[in-house]
Amino acid sequence: xxxxxxxxxxxxxxxxxxxxxxxxxxxxxxxxxxxxxxxxxxxxxxxxxxxxxxxxxxxxxxxxxxxxxxxxxxxxxxxxxxxxxxxxxxxxxxxxxxxxxxxxxxxxxxxxxxxxxxxxxxxxxx
Amino acid sequence: xxxxxxxxxxxxxxxxxxxxxxxxxxxxxxxxxxxxxxxxxxxxxxxxxxxxxxxxxxxxxxxxxxxxxxxxxxxxxxxxxxxxxxxxxxxxxxxxxxxxxxxxxxxxxxxxxxxxxxxxxxxxxxxxxxxxxxxxxxxxxxxxxxxxxxxxxxxxxxxxxxxxxxxxxxxxxxxxxxxxxxxxxxxxxxxxxxxxxxxxxxxxxxxxxxxxxxxxxxxxxxxxxxxxxx
Numbered sequence: 001x002x003x004x005x006x007x008x009x010x011x012x013x014x015x016x017x018x019x020x021x022x023x024x025x026x027x028x029x030x031x032x033x034x035x036x037x038x039x040x041x042x043x044x045x046x047x048x049x050x051x052x053x054x055x056x057x058x059x060x061x062x063x064x065x066x067x068x069x070x071x072x073x074x075x076x077x078x079x080x081x082x083x084x085x086x087x088x089x090x091x092x093x094x095x096x097x098x099x100x101x102x103x104x105x106x107x108x109x110x111x112x113x114x115x116x117x118x119x120x121x122x123x124x125x126x
Numbered sequence: 127x128x129x130x131x132x133x134x135x136x137x138x139x140x141x142x143x144x145x146x147x148x149x150x151x152x153x154x155x156x157x158x159x160x161x162x163x164x165x166x167x168x169x170x171x172x173x174x175x176x177x178x179x180x181x182x183x184x185x186x187x188x189x190x191x192x193x194x195x196x197x198x199x200x201x202x203x204x205x206x207x208x209x210x211x212x213x214x215x216x217x218x219x220x221x222x223x224x225x226x227x228x229x230x231x232x233x234x235x236x237x238x239x240x241x242x243x244x245x246x247x248x249x250x251x252x253x254x255x256x257x258x259x260x261x262x263x264x265x266x267x268x269x270x271x272x273x274x275x276x277x278x279x280x281x282x283x284x285x286x287x288x289x290x291x292x293x294x295x296x297x298x299x300x301x302x303x304x305x306x307x308x309x310x311x312x313x314x315x316x317x318x319x320x321x322x323x324x325x326x327x328x329x330x331x332x333x334x335x336x337x338x339x340x341x342x343x344x345x346x347x348x349x350x351x352x353x354x355x356x
Contacts, residue, residue, distance in 0.1 A: 008223065017225055119215060
């Protein structure tokens with residue numbers, strides 16, 4: 001699972017959606033792997049405005065990456081190739097292969113196995 | 127588990143797990159309306175492909191980012207390979223996505239696998255929930271839904287108006303070297319009659335922007351209904 005994916009998922013439990021603590025889900029025991037991908041600066045530049053920056057900061061921190069700047073790169077900063085390369089590496093090339101994603105509201109744990117996260121709920125949570 | 131859930135587990139989910147590889151090898155070209163819908167998106171748009179199957183619709187546009195999901199882990203794993211997108215395992219009735227967040231969502235040939243009218247409407251409502259709500263100043267996100275049509279008398283199946291809508295459709299997995307070992311899997315389908323998809327979308331709180339018929343399927347593009355301010 002790419003790191004960027006964590007920015008666009010939350011708890012599958014309906015009641016958690018309205019709770020601010022359900023986003024982002026929290027990584028535990030994450031095993032990372034780098035998978036090289038073509039660097040497309042235009043893609044990163046277009047996607048950044050749609051990223052929940054606060055959420056990404058939490059995720060990056062949990063995965064042990066150096067702190068991201070407090071505010072999202074905008075305008076001129078998006079012209080800086082190094083900034084875009086760093087984000088490309090974090091968002092698209094960093095894969096969580098094994099681990100868990102835990103909801104901060106209900107505590108449910110979603111398992112990531114061989115690079116794929118499973119959001120199916122057990123019947124008592126449906 | 128409710129009866130409907132159990133039924134779908136047995137007659138849809140388990141079948142796709144079994145036929146994933148073979149199914150995927152026969153699904154490689156997006157349908158024209160789907161292709162056009164995806165190509166018209168603004169670069170940088172973020173969207174969902176609910177019930178992505180092998181991910182054939184992830185090949186169309188590499189300038190948007192799609193979080194694809196499927197109930198079958200075997201299919202979601204095949205979909206994973208299509209960059210720059212992403213794939214997870216999820217249930218259409220309980221999507222792991224925030225409210226009103228996405229620019230677009232598509233659900234191609236999926237809602238016809240839900241076995242009651244309530245569950246089909248609930249599935250469409252769940253997808254509508256994830257896309258941006260429009261306002262007076264800004265258009266909302268859109269949802270593209272496809273479902274198999276009852277009216278397809280020119281197809282090899284030959285069904286038409288008046289026929290049974292809830293049916294089992296065989297999937298034959300041939301073994302070319304040992305024909306006697308070919309296996310048949312039956313999948314449940316609800317065939318949509320003309321106008322039914324639009325009615326379901328309205329019941330789910332959606333507004334149909336445009337709709338039509340393509341390749342034996344009914345399709346519609348919808349947005350969440352805008353609440354009229356007093």
